[in-house]
Structure formats: C-alpha cells, structure tokens
Amino acid sequence: MFQRRYFATAIAILFVLSVLAGCTSxxxxxxxSSSSSSDVVELKVWLTPQWKGVLDxxxxxxxxxxxxxxxxxxxxxxxxxxxxxxNVEVIAGEQRDELLNVNLNGGTPPDxxxxxxxxxxxxxxxxxxxxxxxxxxxxxxxxxxxxxxxSVTFGEDVYFFPFSHNPGTLAYNADMFxxxxxxxxxxxxxxxxxxxLADYEKILNKLKSDIPKDQYSNAYPMGLYALNNQGDTxxxxxxxxxxxxxxxxxxxxxxDDANGVKAANWLKKIYDDGLTNPGVESVSSNDVNAMFQNxxxxxxxxxxxxxxxxxxxxxxxxxxxxxIRLANIPSESGDPLSxxxxxxxxxxxxxxxxxxxxxxDFVKFISTDAELVKASKNGVPVRTSVANEFKSEKPYFxxxxxxDPYMFNFTGNVPGYSQLRQVLYPELQALYTGGKTxxxxxxxxxxxxxxxxxxxxxxxxxxxx
Amino acid sequence: xxxxxxxxxxxMTGYLFIAxxxxxxxxxxxxxxxxxxxxxxxxxxxxxxxxxGFDNYKKLFSDPVFVQxxxxxxxxxxxxxxLTVFFALFVASTVFDKNAKYVxxxxxxxxxxxxxxxxxxxxxxxxxxxxxxxxxxxIARKMELASVNFLGDTNWVxxxxxxxxxATNVGQAIILYIASMIGVQKELFExxxxxxxxxxxxxxxxxxxxVKPTTIYIIIMNIIAVLKIFVVIQLLTGGGPNNASTTxxxxxxxxxxxxxxxxxxxxxxxxxxxxxxxxSTPQLRTMLKKN
Numbered sequence: 064m065f066q067r068r069y070f071a072t073a074i075a076i077l078f079v080l081s082v083l084a085g086c087t088s089x090x091x092x093x094x095x096s097s098s099s100s101s102d103v104v105e106l107k108v109w110l111t112p113q114w115k116g117v118l119d120x121x122x123x124x125x126x127x128x129x130x131x132x133x134x135x136x137x138x139x140x141x142x143x144x145x146x147x148x149x150n151v152e153v154i155a156g157e158q159r160d161e162l163l164n165v166n167l168n169g170g171t172p173p174d175x176x177x178x179x180x181x182x183x184x185x186x187x188x189x190x191x192x193x194x195x196x197x198x199x200x201x202x203x204x205x206x207x208x209x210x211x212x213x214s215v216t217f218g219e220d221v222y223f224f225p226f227s228h229n230p231g232t233l234a235y236n237a238d239m240f241x242x243x244x245x246x247x248x249x250x251x252x253x254x255x256x257x258x259x260l261a262d263y264e265k266i267l268n269k270l271k272s273d274i275p276k277d278q279y280s281n282a283y284p285m286g287l288y289a290l291n292n293q294g295d296t297x298x299x300x301x302x303x304x305x306x307x308x309x310x311x312x313x314x315x316x317x318x319d320d321a322n323g324v325k326a327a328n329w330l331k332k333i334y335d336d337g338l339t340n341p342g343v344e345s346v347s348s349n350d351v352n353a354m355f356q357n358x359x360x361x362x363x364x365x366x367x368x369x370x371x372x373x374x375x376x377x378x379x380x381x382x383x384x385x386x387i388r389l390a391n392i393p394s395e396s397g398d399p400l401s402x403x404x405x406x407x408x409x410x411x412x413x414x415x416x417x418x419x420x421x422x423x424d425f426v427k428f429i430s431t432d433a434e435l436v437k438a439s440k441n442g443v444p445v446r447t448s449v450a451n452e453f454k455s456e457k458p459y460f461x462x463x464x465x466x467d468p469y470m471f472n473f474t475g476n477v478p479g480y481s482q483l484r485q486v487l488y489p490e491l492q493a494l495y496t497g498g499k500t501x502x503x504x505x506x507x508x509x510x511x512x513x514x515x516x517x518x519x520x521x522x523x524x525x526x527x528x
Numbered sequence: 529x530x531x532x533x534x535x536x537x538x539x540m541t542g543y544l545f546i547a548x549x550x551x552x553x554x555x556x557x558x559x560x561x562x563x564x565x566x567x568x569x570x571x572x573x574x575x576x577x578x579x580x581g582f583d584n585y586k587k588l589f590s591d592p593v594f595v596q597x598x599x600x601x602x603x604x605x606x607x608x609x610x611l612t613v614f615f616a617l618f619v620a621s622t623v624f625d626k627n628a629k630y631v632x633x634x635x636x637x638x639x640x641x642x643x644x645x646x647x648x649x650x651x652x653x654x655x656x657x658x659x660x661x662x663x664x665x666x667i668a669r670k671m672e673l674a675s676v677n678f679l680g681d682t683n684w685v686x687x688x689x690x691x692x693x694x695a696t697n698v699g700q701a702i703i704l705y706i707a708s709m710i711g712v713q714k715e716l717f718e719x720x721x722x723x724x725x726x727x728x729x730x731x732x733x734x735x736x737x738x739v740k741p742t743t744i745y746i747i748i749m750n751i752i753a754v755l756k757i758f759v760v761i762q763l764l765t766g767g768g769p770n771n772a773s774t775t776x777x778x779x780x781x782x783x784x785x786x787x788x789x790x791x792x793x794x795x796x797x798x799x800x801x802x803x804x805x806x807x808s809t810p811q812l813r814t815m816l817k818k819n
Contacts (some may be wrong), residue, residue: 107792133690141558150589160785160786160788161785161786164784164786165785167574168788169789183810189572189573189574189575190573190575191574279662281666281669289768290766290768291766340660341659341660341665341682342658342659342660342665342679342680343676344677344680344768344769344770345658345659345677345679345680345765345766345768345769346658346659346660350658350660350661351660353661354660354661359660359661452693481786481787482786482787485782485786485787488768489768489769489770489771490770492680492768492769492770492777493769493770495680496680496681496682496768496769496770498682498769498770498772499770507648507787524575
C-alpha cells in the first residue's frame, strides 16, 4: 500500500519537475538565443505599403518591401560597428496603430518605422520615439527645404528623416469624361487640372446623366467614403472647400462655422443627388479605389504613390487600362485645395542603446545614400537634388510644385491626431445617413475633437517639456 | 490543524498532479483578471502609470458611445440567444427521432457555418452586402428595386448582424439539442403515445423539460460568446453607421488598440466580466443544483 502511494507521489513529483524543467530549458534556450543574438544586431523594420520595387515598380519581383530588403542587405554589408540583420515587415495601413500599440505595451516596438509623418506624430507626443537631431547632417539640411523639416519637427526635435512627399489630389478617368462629352474639362497629360467648384458640379451632373451605360455599367461620377479613417485627409479637404480653416492658432478645431456647415451640406447634397457611389457611410477608401480602377467611378482620390501604382497596374495588365489624369480638389474661392504627406523613417525607443544607435545609423543610411534616395522619385522627392535629377523623366514633379502655394497643414500638428481621426468618420456617417444635420455633425465633431486635443495636450511629453 | 496537515499529506499526490494546471490557471487566468482590475484604476501612458481611482469608470458612463455599445450588446445577447434557443429547439425536436442519415445530414448542414472561420463568413457577407459593389445591392439595382444599404442603415444594421451571427452559431446548439433529445428515455415517448399525446404536447411536456440542462448550457455559452461579439462588427460595419452597431468588445478594442487608452479599455473589460458573472450565475446555480 505504502509502496504504491510512494510510487504515485514519485510520479507526481517527476511530472511537476518535468514541467518545471521544460520551463527552465525554454528559458535557457531563450537566454542562449539572446546571447548569440548579441553578436548580431537584429533590426525590426516596419513600413506600410509605399512604392513597389527598389527604385521602380517595373523591376522583376517588385514589391513593397523590395527597397528596405535591398537597403538592409547593403547596410549589413557596409556597416562596420556591428553585424546587422535587417528584418523587414510590411503592415497594412489600417492596422498600424493596433500593431504599434500592442507592441509598445508589450515592450516590443519595431526599431524603425517608415510611414507618413502625419500618422506617426502621436508617437512622438507619447514619448515612444527618439530624437533624430544627432543624425541630421548639414548637407541634408541644405538639400531638403525647411518646410519639410518643419513637418517632422515636434517641439524642438526632429523625429523623422524626410524622404519623399506624397501630394494628395483627385484622379479622373479622361476616357469617361470624353464619353460623357466633357472634353473641355480634361487637362493636359502631365497637368493637375484645376476646376472651379461650379465647373466641378457641372462635371458631376453631366457624368451622372451622360456616361454611356452600355460602355460603363454600374458607374458613378465621384468616389466618396466614410466607413473608417482611411483616406480621411480628402474628407478633411472637402470640409475646407468653402474656406473653413479647421484649426485656430492654439491648435483647436474651428470647423463649426458657416463655411464648415456649408461644406458638410455640399457633401450631403452630392450624395443625395446620386453624384457619388452609393452607401458612402459603409464604403471604405479601398473600395472606392478599387471601383475607380475598375472604371466604376469617373473621379476618385489619389496621391502620387497611389497614382503611380495605378499606372503600373494598368501597364502590367492587373487593372483595366484607361486614360488616368490628375485634378485638384476644387474650392469655392477657385484656388485648389492641396496637401501632402511627408514620408520618412523614425526610430522607436526600444530602451536598447545598441539597437537605437544602429537603427539611427540605418535611418541615416537610407535617407542620405546617393543611390537609395533616388527611390523617392516614386513619390515626390523632398531632396532638391533628386527632384532636379528626375525632372525630365517625371514631368509631374513640376505640376506638384505648382501647388505648393496652396498647401494646407491638415494635421494642425495637434497631439492626439490619431484619436481625432476616429472622431470624424462617425459624424460623417451620421451626416450621410441623415442621423444628424450638417450643423449638428460639424458641431459634434468640433466638441468631441477638441476634447481629444485637450486630453492629448495634457499627456504629451512634448507639451510638458 | 493536525488533521489539516494529515489530510494535506494524504492528498499530496493529488495536489502535485493538479499543480501544473493550477499554476497555468493562476498565471494565464487569475493574474490577467487582477491586472485588468488594477489597470482600470490607472491612467496609462507609454512612459508612466498614474493612479486615478474610479475616473475611468466615471468617464465611461458619461460617454454616449459606451452607453450605445452597452445597449447594442444587450440587444445582441437577448435576440441572438433567444433566436438560437428557439430555432435550435424547433429544428432538433423536429428531426431527432427521424432516420439516422437524415439527422446526420441536418447536423452537418447546420454545423458547416460553425466550422468556417468568422472572418471568412464576415468577408462573404461583406461581399454580398457592400452597397457600392456588393452582389445583393447590384442585383437590386439591376432589377430596379429600391436599394437598401443593409450595413449603412441604422434600422437595418442590428438585424443584419443578429442574423449573420445567429446563422453562424446555431449549428452548435442544434447538435447539442439533438444529442440531448436522443438521450431522453424512450419509455417516456412510448407512454405518451399510449396516452394519445400529440406531437406538440410531447415536445412541450416531455422534450423541453428533459433537455433543460442543455438549454441552460446553451444559454450560458451563447451569452458569454455574444457578449464578446467582435469579428462581425469589425469586418462588416466598423461599428457604424455613427456607432449604431458598436458593441462593448468593439469599444474595448478601439480604446485598447486604436486610442491606446488602456485604463479605459480595462474598465470596460471589468464591466463586461461583471455583466457575464451576473448573467451567468443564476443559470449556473440552477445547473449545479440539478446536477
């Protein structure tokens, strides 16, 4: 009896010990791997989809991570201080904040993140990024215009190394315009056409009535969306159409005025009049972009990179071919509404001095290497030297520059911008579904938005400095 | 004390055998619950944590989106659980005593959606219902019918989500009910038949009372599952239009991962935990008492 009991106890102890041993051996393994990894510095580089290929989307096997894989290999080969391995991961734009917040809270942020600055400013305010002041060299300061440095500077410090910029405009299907008898409104091949608001309304109405149904079945004049925050910069631009300035000097929203209401009413009207795709409140910018590429929309949103990708898709046969051209977002004053996304790399505070140092060197490498910076031609280069080099090859660069005087700062550099974005689309949904009047929607957006801004100011490490 | 020590010694083997399980339970279940409660009392930034007492809870109850999420969640729980129980009871009581092959076919047909990932199901529904390029609105336009935006209309969005979730989940309940009904003693049915009881009487007087433990189990499991409804909302409506389909879980997710408001998200988690506890305890007690 006793023997049997001791036997069972021994088995139980062995069982527990084996579990513990399992845990111990795992921890030994992990410590081994971390010690071996101390010889090789592994960098986690994340980016959202930007351009395909190292320098050009026409390269064989061109993909969104091609540039960073190539840059990582070159950096590993040329870097003297450590053995470096660069792991590149492309993450979906709409999942950026989820992934970053999970990894930040879990203590595993990426080392380097390449993205539009507007979407990442909050992380600087939260103290999650390290300053890049020490890697900004004099030559880059001269080559990159001050305006771009301003957009990557939070408080006193630079947090992103400007690489390219990506101006937002409208794109239109010139073939559909011709089919609807709108030849006179078609701009030049390399022109960014500016229409007056009255012209624009005329275009939308004519497209609605005169697009040949047999040629373009199930097609609509203009793409509009409000499912989530993706592509919301165009929605912000539409809300400025009647002259609203959006932010005051203290960084508070001032959308709730006559001009803001007028713009919201205009959006509601074109939706109700059937001048847009149906179901705007539950359609995403991705849906709209796909519809435009499938020739179900005559006018849609675009930016320099999206525009190049659309052209590349047409060339490769992935999407139907048509005459795609650019136009500005019109306004009541007649001046175009113009904005740009400055893109660049930033370094997260991983609390590991070595990795931070190597990450900064990697960011400097991709942002200053004479060969690599040429990839900025896929958007619009922030470097004057690169823009000049590709001027003849990329005639759009000149057209984009012509818009510079009309640029507006859509983020207002306010803290809490990510959360502020989450406040806008529910109000637009309420507007489109008739749940709220234009007056109520802009009023509620302003109230909720200013609450977000106030709270974020209180938490911002930059405001606290 | 001596007795305790003695009994502890005697049960040592048993304790050692369950020790790993208890350890995992403490680490992966108890600790997160305690940590969640603790976090709900803090304001958390990337760099520090500040104790703010019940401020997160106060903020929650003054937020109309949270109130809307709670109402929506309650509507989902009541409608989906009721639909599931009634429909599953109806199907199971109709087919359980039929030919075995027929029963298997019915079980399989209803269980297939349960096996398909919720993500895939949601994507298929999105493809069907997308107002711009979805199949159903497209056919409606072709047939010149009045087009309804099922996902963008505040009156339609809740019924659509209820239907989608119900259709995905009901197979599980049908399988459980059929198994339970097959297990009811045959003598009861024979006696009822001898007494000339109608099918309806058999269902209401014999079958439903006899499968009560299964009903309680299905209700508890579905309440817990529907309280956590998320994937359908995330993929089909994004909580819209204008937060009309936001649920507690979606609200929690947004706060935790989009707005980085971990304190608020933890407070929502604690409230959901309490709601689940309150809703499940009476049923659980009934079940335990019977057993």
